[in-house]
Amino acid sequence: MDIILIDGLAIDTTIGVYDWEKRIQQRLILDLELGWDIRPAAADDDLNQTLNYAAISERLIEFGNSHRLELIETFAERVATLLQEEFSIPWLRLTLHKPGAVPEARSVGVRIERGQRNALP
Numbered sequence: 001m002d003i004i005l006i007d008g009l010a011i012d013t014t015i016g017v018y019d020w021e022k023r024i025q026q027r028l029i030l031d032l033e034l035g036w037d038i039r040p041a042a043a044d045d046d047l048n049q050t051l052n053y054a055a056i057s058e059r060l061i062e063f064g065n066s067h068r069l070e071l072i073e074t075f076a077e078r079v080a081t082l083l084q085e086e087f088s089i090p091w092l093r094l095t096l097h098k099p100g101a102v103p104e105a106r107s108v109g110v111r112i113e114r115g116q117r118n119a120l121p
C-alpha cells in the first residue's frame, strides 16, 4: 500500500473539557498518513484516481470550524470516520497534537490507526 501524506495541518477549533476552553478557539496540528494505491493515478497522470490532499485538508479545516468537542480523542475518532466514509480511505494513521495544552510539554496528543492496512495491493 502506498501512503499519501498531509503533515502539520493546522485546524482552529473549539476543543477542551474546561469552561474557559469552550469560549475560545485553539489550534490542533494533524499529521495524516492515508493508505492508497497511487499507481493508477500515476499511470494516467490523473488526479481523479488518487486522494486529493488539498480537498481533504479543506474538508478537515471545515470540520474543525463547525464542531465543538471536549476531548482530542473524540476529534481524532470523528476525523478518522469522516476520512473513511467520505473519501473511502481503506487505512489511515492520524497523529493529532494540541500544542498549547500542557505548557511544560512541547506537545501532547493522540495517534490512532483505523482500517485494514493490507486492503490494497
Ligand SMILES: Nc1nc2c(c(=O)[nH]1)N=C([C@H](O)[C@@H](O)CO)CN2
Pocket: 015, 016, 017, 018, 021, 070, 071, 072, 073, 098, 100, 101, 102
Ligand atoms: N487524554 C486527554 N487528556 C486531556 C484532554 C484530552 O482531550 N484528552 N483534555 C484536557 C484539557 O482540555 C486540556 O487540554 C486543557 O489544557 C486535559 N486532559
